Amino acid sequence: MSSRMLGLGFLSPAIIVVSLFFMLPVLLTIVFAFTNMSTATGIMGGAYQINSEQLRTLSDTGVSAETVEKLEAAGFQINEAGLVALADQFGQNTADELRDDYFGETFTARRDLERLLRNLDEPIRQTRDRKDAADLFTVTVIGERFGTEEQFRTALSETGIDAADHDTLITYGYTGWVWTTSNFELLLELPSTLRFAANSAFYVVCTLAFNISFGLFLAISTFYLPGRLANTYRAIWFLPRILPPVLYVLMWNWFTWDNGFIATVTGWFGVAPQNWMLQTTTRAWTTVILINGFVGASLGMILFSSAIKAIPTSMLYASEVDGANRWQQVRHIILPQMRWPILFMTSYQTLSLLTSFEYILLATDGGPGRATEVWALAAYHTALNNYGGNLQYGLGAAYALALVFIGIGLSVVYLRLFNFKELLAKPRIEQ
Amino acid sequence: MKSLIRTSALIGTLAALAAPALAEDVTITVWAGGSNDGDSYRIEAIEIAADLLEREAAILGEDLNITVEGRRDFTGWEEFKQGITLGAEAGTAPSIVVTSHLDIAPWSQAGYIVAIEDYVDLDSWPLNNVYPNLMEIASYSGTQYGIPQDAESRPFFYWRETMTQIGYSEDEIDAIPDLVASGEYTLANVLADATKAVEMGIVEEGYGFYPRVSNGPDYAQFYQSFGGELIDPETRKLVLDKAAMTEFYQFFVDAVAAGVTRQNHLGTDWNQWYTEVANGRAAFWHGGTWHYGRYAKEGNDDFWGTIQFSLIPAGNENGRANTITHPLVYLVMDQEDDRIEEIASQLIAIATEPRLNSLHAIKSNHLAVAKAQNDVDLYRGNRWASEATEVLLASATAQPNHLQYGAFSEAMFRGLEAAWTGVQTPEEAVAEVEAQMRATIGEDLIVR
Numbered sequence: 001m002s003s004r005m006l007g008l009g010f011l012s013p014a015i016i017v018v019s020l021f022f023m024l025p026v027l028l029t030i031v032f033a034f035t036n037m038s039t040a041t042g043i044m045g046g047a048y049q050i051n052s053e054q055l056r057t058l059s060d061t062g063v064s065a066e067t068v069e070k071l072e073a074a075g076f077q078i079n080e081a082g083l084v085a086l087a088d089q090f091g092q093n094t095a096d097e098l099r100d101d102y103f104g105e106t107f108t109a110r111r112d113l114e115r116l117l118r119n120l121d122e123p124i125r126q127t128r129d130r131k132d133a134a135d136l137f138t139v140t141v142i143g144e145r146f147g148t149e150e151q152f153r154t155a156l157s158e159t160g161i162d163a164a165d166h167d168t169l170i171t172y173g174y175t176g177w178v179w180t181t182s183n184f185e186l187l188l189e190l191p192s193t194l195r196f197a198a199n200s201a202f203y204v205v206c207t208l209a210f211n212i213s214f215g216l217f218l219a220i221s222t223f224y225l226p227g228r229l230a231n232t233y234r235a236i237w238f239l240p241r242i243l244p245p246v247l248y249v250l251m252w253n254w255f256t257w258d259n260g261f262i263a264t265v266t267g268w269f270g271v272a273p274q275n276w277m278l279q280t281t282t283r284a285w286t287t288v289i290l291i292n293g294f295v296g297a298s299l300g301m302i303l304f305s306s307a308i309k310a311i312p313t314s315m316l317y318a319s320e321v322d323g324a325n326r327w328q329q330v331r332h333i334i335l336p337q338m339r340w341p342i343l344f345m346t347s348y349q350t351l352s353l354l355t356s357f358e359y360i361l362l363a364t365d366g367g368p369g370r371a372t373e374v375w376a377l378a379a380y381h382t383a384l385n386n387y388g389g390n391l392q393y394g395l396g397a398a399y400a401l402a403l404v405f406i407g408i409g410l411s412v413v414y415l416r417l418f419n420f421k422e423l424l425a426k427p428r429i430e431q
Numbered sequence: 432m433k434s435l436i437r438t439s440a441l442i443g444t445l446a447a448l449a450a451p452a453l454a455e456d457v458t459i460t461v462w463a464g465g466s467n468d469g470d471s472y473r474i475e476a477i478e479i480a481a482d483l484l485e486r487e488a489a490i491l492g493e494d495l496n497i498t499v500e501g502r503r504d505f506t507g508w509e510e511f512k513q514g515i516t517l518g519a520e521a522g523t524a525p526s527i528v529v530t531s532h533l534d535i536a537p538w539s540q541a542g543y544i545v546a547i548e549d550y551v552d553l554d555s556w557p558l559n560n561v562y563p564n565l566m567e568i569a570s571y572s573g574t575q576y577g578i579p580q581d582a583e584s585r586p587f588f589y590w591r592e593t594m595t596q597i598g599y600s601e602d603e604i605d606a607i608p609d610l611v612a613s614g615e616y617t618l619a620n621v622l623a624d625a626t627k628a629v630e631m632g633i634v635e636e637g638y639g640f641y642p643r644v645s646n647g648p649d650y651a652q653f654y655q656s657f658g659g660e661l662i663d664p665e666t667r668k669l670v671l672d673k674a675a676m677t678e679f680y681q682f683f684v685d686a687v688a689a690g691v692t693r694q695n696h697l698g699t700d701w702n703q704w705y706t707e708v709a710n711g712r713a714a715f716w717h718g719g720t721w722h723y724g725r726y727a728k729e730g731n732d733d734f735w736g737t738i739q740f741s742l743i744p745a746g747n748e749n750g751r752a753n754t755i756t757h758p759l760v761y762l763v764m765d766q767e768d769d770r771i772e773e774i775a776s777q778l779i780a781i782a783t784e785p786r787l788n789s790l791h792a793i794k795s796n797h798l799a800v801a802k803a804q805n806d807v808d809l810y811r812g813n814r815w816a817s818e819a820t821e822v823l824l825a826s827a828t829a830q831p832n833h834l835q836y837g838a839f840s841e842a843m844f845r846g847l848e849a850a851w852t853g854v855q856t857p858e859e860a861v862a863e864v865e866a867q868m869r870a871t872i873g874e875d876l877i878v879r
Contacts, residue, residue, distance in 0.1 A: 040834050042541035043520050053572035056667060057874065109573065115554055127552040128773070143574055145542065175540050189870045191863050257700075272636075278695040281854065367698055368852035370845060385509055390537040390837040391516075 026404060032397030033184075037177040039391045046176020048152035049145040050169065061172050063165040070161060075140040076107040082137040090133055093122040110134050183398035192370070192378070200375040203288065203360075204353045210293035211349050212342060215300020220330055222301070223308045237301055240294040249362035252291055253277070277364065281371040284364050288372050291359050300345050307341040308334055347414040351407050375403060454494040457774050460525035464511035465759070466503040469724060472791035473529045473580060473759075474501030480781035484774070497774065515764075519543040524764040526775040529580050532760045535571045536832045544762045548575035550776030557783045560801040568829045569760045577760035578779050581788070581797035583720045584754045584823040585649050587611070587621075589739040593634060593714040597627045608741035608822055611752045618656060618682055618746045621715055625691040628714040639691025641713035642683075644699040646844040648757040648830055649717060654679045654843065655828070658749030661839075662831040663877055669831070669839045671868055672879045673861055676843070678746060680850040680857035687851065694852055705729050717743060720823065723815045724796035734815070742826055756827035758800070785810075792816060798824055838871045 037043060050058070050071065059068050078098055087095035097120050107113040113134045117124045124130045138144070140159055146152040149170055156166050187193050218237055222230040240248055255261045256276035263273040277287045311334065319329050357377040360366065366373030366381070373381075376399075383396020459481065463473040481497040488495035502525070505511040512534070518524040524543065538544045551558060553566075553575060561579060569577040594604050610616035625639030643649045651661060659675030662668070686692035691714075693699075708716045709729035726734055742752040761779040766772050782788070785803040789810040792799050798820050804810045811817060830836060846864035849855040855863065868876050 038537070039516055040537035040540040042543070047542050051572035051574070053667060060874075111548065111553055111575075114552070118552075118554065127555070128550075130552070131549060143572065175542065186870055189866075191866045259703075275693075275695045278698055281852075365698065367848065368695055369849035369854035371852070371854050384513065386837045386841055389512065389531065389534040390834060392838075 029397050029400050029404060032393055033401040034179055034181060035177040035394045035397075036180050036182065037394040037397075039389060039393075041175065041177040043177075043393070046174055047145050047147055048149060048170065048173045049143070049175060050141060050173040051143050054172070055142065058172070061168055063168050063172075064162055067162050067165045067169075070159070071140060071142055073106070073140065075142055076110060076113045076134065076137045077139045078102045078105050078137055079139070085136045086133055089136075090124055090129065091122065094120060094124060097122050106139075107137075113137065177394065180394075183395045186395060187398055187402070192373075195370070196373055196375045196378045199371070199373055200354065202285070203292075203372070203374050204350060206285070206289045207292045207296065207353055208346065208349055210289055211296035211300055212345055214293060214297040215345065216304055216338070216342070218297060218301040219304030219308055220334060222305060223334075224326065234301060234305065237294075238298045241298040245358050245362060248295075249291065249359060252287065252363060256287060278368050281368065284368055284372045288360055288364060291363055292353065292356070295359070296349050296353070300349075303341050303345060304338060307338055311337050343414075343418040347411070347418070350410055350414075354407055354410075355403055375399060379403070454496060456496045456498070457771060458498045458500060459527060459771070459775055459778060461499060461501045461527045461529070462505075462511065462515065462525040463501065463503040463529040464505060464508055464515075464531070466529065469721075469795045470503070470791070472787075472794055474499070474503060476782035476787045476791060477501070477527060477778050479787055480778040480784075483781050484777055495774075497778075499778075516541075516543065519764060522767065524766075526764060526766060526771050527779060528762050528764060529759050530762060532568050532577070532579075532758055532832060533830060533836060535569065535576045535760070535762070536834045536836070538762070539571055539574070539576050540834060542765055544576055545765050545772050546574045546576050547578060547761075547763055547776050547779065550763070550773045551780045557785060557801055557803070558780055560785065560803050561783060562800060562802065562824075564827075564829075565756075565758055565800055568756075568758055568832070571832045577762040578783055579758045579800045580761050581791055581795070582756055582758045582800050582824065582827075583797050584756045584819065584827045585652060585717060585719050585743070586740040586754060586819070586823055587717045587743045588708070588715065588722075589741075590711045590714055591737055591739055592711060593628050594624075594739070596633045597624055597631060597714075604739050607739055611741040611744045612826070614745045614748075614752060616741075617744050618653075621744060622682070622686060622689060622691065625686070625714050626689045629689075629691050634712065634714045636690045637693035637696070638707070638713045639689070639715065640686050641704070641708055641716040642692065642696065643717065644697055644701060644704050646840070648755045648840075649719075650844055650847060651830055651840065652717075652743040652753055652755050653682065653746065655753045655755075656743055656750040657682070657746035658751075661836075662833060666877070667831075667833070668875050668877045669833060669835060669868075669872060670877045670879060671839075671865060673865065674879075675749065676846070676864065677857050677861045680847055680860055682746060683847060683851045684853075684857055687853070697848055697851065711737065720798060720815075720819050721796045723819075740819075740822070742823065752826070754823050754827050756798075756824065756829055758829070833875070835872045835875045839868060839876075842867045842871070 035041075055068075055072055058071065059065070083095045083099050083103075086098065094117075102116065107116075110131075114130045117130045117133055124133050138159075141152070141155045141161075144155065146155060152170060152173065153166055156169060157163070161169065218234070222233050225233065243251075253260070257263065258273050258275045260276070262276045263271075267273055276283060278284055315333055316329060319333055324332070355376050357374060357380055360372055360374060360377055361380065364372045366377050379396050379399035382392050382399060384391060386392070459477065461474045461477050463470065466473050478499045478501070481499050485495050485497055505514070508531075512530070515524060515528055515530070516538075519538075519541070528544075535544070539546075553559065558566075558578065562582070565579040565582055566575065569575065569579050589604070589607065591604055595601070607616055621640060628634050629636055629639045651659075654672075654675060655661070657675040657678040659672045659679065660670045663670050683692065687694045705722075705725055706729050707713055708718070708722075709726035709731040723734060726738070731737060742754050745752045761782070763772050763775045763779065766775075783801065785799075785801045785807050786809075788800055789804050789807045791797065792804065793809055793813050793816060796815065798816060799805065799810055805817070805820075830840070833839075842864050845867075846855075846860040849863070850857045850860040865878060869878070
């Protein structure tokens with residue numbers, strides 16, 4: 001019993017970290033994806049209001065014409081109830097003057113009523129007081145914001161709206177987010193969805209192929225170098241991974257920009273200066289794949305190098321005695337023993353490439369013309385980047401959720417395909 | 432001893448009673464987006480206003496103590512807006528923000544901001560002196576949410592020397608703004624002249640017409656140049672005019688085909704862009720009124736001798752010469768304590784004082800928000816401010832405050848990008864924009 005508790009105790013930091021930084025984001029993504037959440041709805045819930053902008057589409061909701069008319073009618077009216085309250089708070093004289101000269105009059109905007117209160121013979125002098133006084137004559141809910149459904153319902157009753165329409169108006173006037181599956185319908189409907197998916201597939205396959213083959217090449221070639229030289233080379237090739245992404249991509253920009261390194265050097269040979277990153281779709285893809293490829297290849301190199309070192313040197317010596325050349329050693333001894341590291345890198349990199357977009361964001365930002373916009377970047381753009389200000393959190397989460405499912409699906413496929421059970425069974429190298 | 436205790440007890444009681452009644456300490460935080468050193472008066476005007484409000488309170492016998500904390504060191508609009516919205520969700524939003532008027536629609540719907548009209552008298556000085564069209568831009572659904580902080584406009588620029596070299600006389604160059612306004616000099620002329628400039632070798636290929644490098648209000652101007660309308664004034668629905676959109680895209684495709692604009696122009700570094708246009712590397716370009724100051728910083732200290740400006744020319748007979756003003760606005764954010772909202776609103780009203788706003792207008796090369804600023808020496812004495820106000824502001828329109836405008840503008844720009852870079856033809860791009868807009872904007876969209 002106590003040892004079990006001890007085990008749990010040791011595990012608890014991991015459990016906390018996993019639930020905080022892995023489970024919670026996934027759960028939130030699922031929740032967000034089934035809402036219409038955006039900047040306009042807010043995240044923490046909403047209030048109730050119907051503004052004049054919404055009035056135009058109110059009749060489409062099926063409320064009675066009488067209700068629409070009532071809501072559209074004047075917002076403020078000099079009536080008895082208001083006058084009594086006014087007399088109480090701001091003096092009988094002001095109330096009397098209003099009753100005598102303006103009883104029954106209506107005002108669309110509060111500003112008009114405020115103007116009147118300001119210009120009376122017995123004016124209400126303070127701005128704040130005028131606003132409070134004007135509010136006493138409110139006869140509409142338009143433009144008012146109500147914190148709870150109850151307040152809104154009360155206000156609807158007080159302004160004489162037919163009770164039959166209350167529920168419709170409450171749904172209509174709710175400003176917060178609601179549950180919906182429309183994000184997924186929208187994804188199916190949008191013409192860009194397919195393109196982003198195709199872009200993602202292209203990006204992952206090409207980058208992966210580059211990552212693995214270049215990583216392998218680096219690992220094998222440095223394996224045959226003398227120790228110190230090999231380490232120096234590995235350190236250099238590791239730079240892309242340890243450089244901050246912003247700096248790393250900035251260097252690529254300098255390298256490929258109109259007045260950058262390539263343009264300058266090719267300029268000596270009479271090639272007109274041009275942008276080697278964004279000029280054409282092919283170039284943009286090449287740059288994007290190389291930028292990500294070098295980062296991935298450096299990790300592959302480290303992993304593969306250590307895997308090669310684990311191969312008993314006796315096997316290599318034996319093969320040399322048998323007259324094998326370097327290529328034959330690679331082909332028949334090293335590569336067969338590298339199956340597991342390669343499989344691991346492939347599955348790990350597929351999943352991380354699927355969701356990574358930061359290097360693309362910094363380099364091409366999905367350009368030119370969204371040609372390099374991958375699925376993850378589209379999720380980011382939708383949920384967190386919008387010039388007009390209304391960010392679509394729900395739709396962005398739907399994009400991301402699709403990725404989560406693709407990731408899980410691919411993991412299952414990899415597990416099946418590469419038979420990870422076998423991998424975990426026994427260290428094969430010592431058999 | 433006894434009396435000493437009694438006295439100190441008395442003093443203690445008095446102090447305890449007096450202190451809360453007399454002194455009121457309020458901290459007002461101001462966050463300004465898209466602001467650099469030149470825009471410091473977006474915050475400093477609030478500081479000056481705080482001093483004035485404290486004095487007004489003192490006269491009324493109140494001890495009001497306002498501390499203004501300003502912040503404008505954001506890496507971009509994105510960080511700023513994320514900071515604001517997340518802060519508002521967490522209840523730690525600043526008291527005042529200076530931001531795009533387009534944020535009013537979503538932020539008011541979300542309850543992040545409160546209507547300034549609840550706290551200030553719009554009929555009293557200086558708010559009753561602000562240009563009505565600018566006040567309109569700072570309102571949404573009939574409610575005055577914000578107060579314009581500055582005005583600007585987005586003119587079309589011409590490099591005088593290049594114009595001379597392709598055959599225009601000084602007088603003809605001077606007459607261009609009028610010809611543009613009357614629709615006699617159009618984007619077709621721009622394209623022809625830019626082609627000439629490139630062919631004659633006066634500017635390099637790709638530098639005939641050198642547009643803005645990222646999405647922004649500017650591109651909606653070209654849509655309007657070809658007869659496009661952003662919003663239907665009757666129904667308040669957004670409008671996709673397919674013919675206008677296609678021709679607008681086609682113009683940029685033609686410019687690329689003629690070699691006057693680079694196909695990969697979008698995404699060019701802003702600093703590089705400013706240096707190039709300020710020093711005559713491009714024949715035609717477009718930008719904002721605040722560029723006046725930026726060009727000087729880039730080493731061009733003879734704006735009037737080197738550059739001509741006008742409205743954005745019309746594209747065809749359906750369109751008109753136009754310019755979009757994209758004022759930033761002061762907004763008051765929802766606070767737990769209404770008193771903060773009230774003081775913040777009053778500070779904004781005071782900061783709109785013509786003399787205070789002129790400090791910002793002249794320092795940052797923006798335009799006035801209030802009529803009386805034309806009578807403030809500092810403003811009137813500035814040639815750029817007065818001429819730009821005269822040529823541009825009268826014809827200026829604004830993008831609509833509409834919940835779906837972000838989706839609209841994003842789709843419009845993505846379509847332009849696809850056509851411009853040759854990924855799609857203008858027709859294909861418009862078809863996709865239509866599908867995108869129909870799906871995302873739905874009932875709030877009219878397709879023509």
